[in-house]
Amino acid sequence: MIKKEGSFKYLEIKNISKNFGETFVLKNIHLDVFKGEFLCLLGPSGCGKTTLLRIISGLERQTNGDIVQDGLLISNSPTEKRDFGIVFQSYALFPNLNAKQNIAYGLENKKINKKEIEKRTNNLLRLVGLEKYSDQFPSQLSGGQQQRVALARAMALSPGLLLLDEPLSALDAQVRSKLRNEIKLIQKKLNLTTIMVTHDQTEALSMADRVVVMERGHIAQIGTPFELYENPITPFVADFIGKMNLLKGKYDKKNCVFYYLNNRFLISQNTEYSFLENCLLGIRPEDIEIIKFRKNIEKEENILRVKIKEITYLGTIFRLTVVLESKLEENIFVDVISNQVISNNLKIGDFIDIKLKKEKIKLFESNL
Template structure:
């Protein structure tokens, strides 16, 4: 018998809460060993998907296939799945070892096997020095690691993570993000991670599924979503961008020419079709715009005056009011020291067509 093509298949899943549609005909495959992040605002359907995968909610329609088996109607304890909650849900009256051993006891393992497995997982996650401590004696990062160890100890096929870094401060969160991704790579486990934090998603994920109103807006690698957003929603939700609205002048394959305040700009639009003269919107990320005193050799170039600068540490955000385009402001990220050299003289801003993505809506 051949192995299934994917570890998880979500097949036509919808979920209704009364008249509210939380998920609308979601179909998705998750490969074995993949770190997949569901990203989106509150109410987009990401947590509902996680709960359906975990068996805590039943879909209104559709199926969940795990490792080739239909588990749609199976309760959580019957699934080869474990979960790390946002508040960690550690038992305060149990030590680190007892917390990690809890799931193994539920599986009916004998004491020697439980001891061996808990020792292995504690060594793997470098928790040996905390073995006899209680959760109240641990830092936020340590509690997060214990919760992860408890979830990994029974060797689940799929690990669900429900915004598990939300309780950490910004500096610690950055450290734990890298640690979590390292653990996922070393264990080669399949992680399904839910967050509303786009920076967190970009940092850790092999693949990001952006959700909006119960539907998938875009599914791709962090690089694809960031530099080639498919829709206005994705462009604005994932990072900072310039949105340029104009009309279509012409198209040659994947490359389009748009009229933007009387200027011809070129961009990429794979699979895009529209009538000449139709309205279109394109996205250009701030770091893809270059500033120069002379007209650049880039395919797209506009001239204007700097009307604002924001110091951001290693870089600076520079706002350019474009000539002959009343109210049009383009913002670029530049090196902080270089940005300080630009004064009141007219300046050019340029970018390549490959860095301008035409949006679906």
């Protein structure tokens, strides 16, 4: 586990489990969150990420396990005694209060004088860039503006922890990427420990200091976006973060060779894989090269002759779907920069040779 320089564990999640009757939603979750860190809980729907967030907030109660926040054991504290602010997917802005009143809602309950409330509310409005909209009701604000009001409201009591439950998923793509940067900036500026739930891997990779990938109630992997992308430890993580081709075959440990049908691939020797025989070979589409017009192919390693089944234009790149003649039903994806496809005049039905970059090949235990 990485521990950043000078930071300390702000939130410790210890062995948290949650079940509804017979069904497990969360199983033995261990997680440390550092002060000032932006952490993303990432996973497909139903993986338990939202439940974990709700348990941290106290809105849901864990079946087992403990939570320690800032040195205090809060496992059984009621929500209102915990120190956090939350933004829901639906924002849950009070429709009969305007932007300013929404933000001041929590402050007004504290014994703070009116002037102070006014000052703090205005500061928050400024922070999220909504000074001009203070008198507008939620229904008069755009989705992005509502989101910012919800964010400001959540930060009004200066919580030690900010919880974001899919805060951007209801917004359209452009607003979303703009807000991503803004939230990140505010979070860094205030050095506010933040946990965000999302199912959008781009969002997680672009915003988080560390990402927790969750799968069916447990943590699949924790790491920085870079680590997760470069060194996924399970095929699930590999295919959830970005795209990865997974080929099932046999691994000969002694010679560092992977056999796939009647093809053999050399695997980087510096990687130690403890498992044997049946396993999966993983390679990302961008780590496959096309070598159509190269000579002396026989001398090259890790070559496959494939047929182009489909060509999808994705802007700067084309994604080719290719298949082996001996196994037509297994698709392999290859990303090629657009120029190459155009200049080589690649068409559906063409046969090409592809090369799997040896140093980029990963092997995974196969549990299929």
